[in-house]
Amino acid sequence: MSPIITRPSPEAHPDRDAAARRRAARLAKATTAQMQAALAFLSMIDPEAFEIAMTAATPDLADDPEDEDPIPLCATCGAPVALFPDQDLTWLHYRGTPSASGPHHPYNPGHTPNPAWYLPHEAAEEF
Numbered sequence: 001m002s003p004i005i006t007r008p009s010p011e012a013h014p015d016r017d018a019a020a021r022r023r024a025a026r027l028a029k030a031t032t033a034q035m036q037a038a039l040a041f042l043s044m045i046d047p048e049a050f051e052i053a054m055t056a057a058t059p060d061l062a063d064d065p066e067d068e069d070p071i072p073l074c075a076t077c078g079a080p081v082a083l084f085p086d087q088d089l090t091w092l093h094y095r096g097t098p099s100a101s102g103p104h105h106p107y108n109p110g111h112t113p114n115p116a117w118y119l120p121h122e123a124a125e126e127f
């Protein structure tokens, strides 16, 4: 004779995608304080999972050259080149910081700029 009240049993084939979607939905609704508390709790009960999560969330950008922005350099001499709006938008060699806001001092090295785009690690190998 079988019991009238059945005990709940784990699903034979749990829908892992649905469970992942539910977790993603909860995460999307969580506040910053809730996420911090959850990660603090995770760091206590499963330090390894905490380290994996933190590493995934804050990758070291210096280790991934694909995340670098390309920079314009002269393919002839390797010097930084840029378009100068106040000089007819022409490519010129310059000295100074490579950021758009930094001071730039155009100069003439004796040849026409040959602009090409390089990732910083490519530029270091090329020139």
Ligand SMILES: [Zn+2]
Pocket (backbone or CB within 6 Å): 074, 075, 076, 077, 078, 079, 093, 109, 111, 112, 113, 114
């Ligand atoms: Zn050059």
